[in-house]
Amino acid sequence: MTVREIGSESATRLLRIGICAATLLAVPAPSFAQTTGGGAMPPHDQAPTQTPPDQTDYPRLKIVGFGDITFNSTKYVEGPRNFAEGQFVLHMASALSPRATFFGEVSFTPRIDAGQGSPPATGFNAEIERMILRLDHSDRLKVSFGRYHTPINFWNTAFHHGAWLQTSILRPEMVQFGGRLLPVHFVGALVEGAVPAGGVNLHYQAGIGNGRNTVISRAGDPGDVNSKRALLLTTFARPDAAYGLQVGGSFYLDDISLSTGQQFQEHIVAGHIVWNKETPELIAEVAAIRHEQSVVGPPLWSNAFYVLAAYRLPQFGKLLKPYYRFEHINVNAGDTVFQSVPDLDMSTVGVRYDAAPLVAFKAEYRNWTRGTGSVRNYGGFLQVCFTF
């Protein structure tokens, strides 16, 4: 039995488990509502009514937005120049019942080629970034379906499209939106949960879905590009004994079909360690990507990592947080899948200033090269970001 056959059987088994779990989850919701007097969870952040809410209170939709404007100045032009609008993001969360919730995220991204005609006009691209229906059975078991940010690394699932949430101006390039190194989006189903495990607080996420499209930066939104489903497994721990610490790892398995007709098997192994208090804040992630062409060719490995260190200063009303990040990407030159994906060595030093509870300014200096023989580039960047 080959690895792929095992993967396919596992996929089918996972799919069956998911369907069974979803069926089970559908049962307790109404019975819970009956035992609690009819939909007991009043809306959050709202003044309560004098009578307990009932099922007619659903759905309860909440919308949160994020936006940012950045000023860019680099020695050699790479990316936007001067002022650039960031993504305008709308996030929706809607409780559909005490145990069912919908989450959605829509972004509007400025592009130089969004319009039609020649030359293409600038404009905005709208994108459904996430669309998730989640059914909660308990803290130990939650099942969801939809389009996700692939939960195989920390940054991709901690900050999403909210620049205000993250310390630095940009995401690390290994998880950049539109990047090709790691699959940023994932369409399918997830089973997740957490168990106390004696204070270790072990979390897990197991997923099955469509892998990358022929354009590998894109997910298989309209359907999978091949018959092999992508599988992922992520676990991480948040031990009580070290409040603020998160340590975890992930495994991702997929088959890639390029537009040239070439087929590759993709394995990704990733790990992270995070200390998410701000005195200090430390995030380190590493990922190794293995591609093996069907029938021919040896497996080729590429890898990437980054380390971010920040510290919220006790002075100045705790409004300033200086930070430093180093990131590295090393792409195997013989990897056809990552053809034209550049190497990277980049240092970023910056400071975040929380000017208001929901508004932050960031200033950064970056210095980077893109592999042996490339020209060193550097630049200064300013950003104002906010949530509303």
Place this chain on the structure above:
Amino acid sequence: MAGRIALARTLAALGAGALVLSLATAPVASQTRTDIAVVVHPDVGVENLTLAELRRILLGDREFWPSGVRVTLLIRAPIARERDAAIKNICEMTEAQFRQHWIGKVFRAESPGGPKIVYSTEMALDQVARTPGAITFVEAGLAGRNAKIVKIDGRSPGQSGYRMK
């Protein structure tokens, strides 16, 4: 009191949050400082929580009681001592960090919404008694006889070593 709550809600809707808070918290501010009691709905089958469990509830990492009922977190508006005690002593966060944590929590699709705000001790006790799975924080001296108070790390309010102050 009901009139003051209604006024508070009206002003909150108009964006006069600071004024609302000063009105709503005035009686509490004049109380002698006592321990903060953790009060749950009478049907919650829990008598004791560890500090870590309480922290996970406050941060939304624990969403269900052992019975399967969803946790509804009721917390006072900013400035109230009960809120400060919970955020600083249990979560070890500032108000801004707590707020950012919950915005991120909802944005990460980990929770459908943040904590539910209550504007007075009376409202907190009323809502916790009527909402299955609810948990809130009130001055121990104001909790009343009918409130179900859970121990923290085996200690009740007033006992030495009690952490919610």
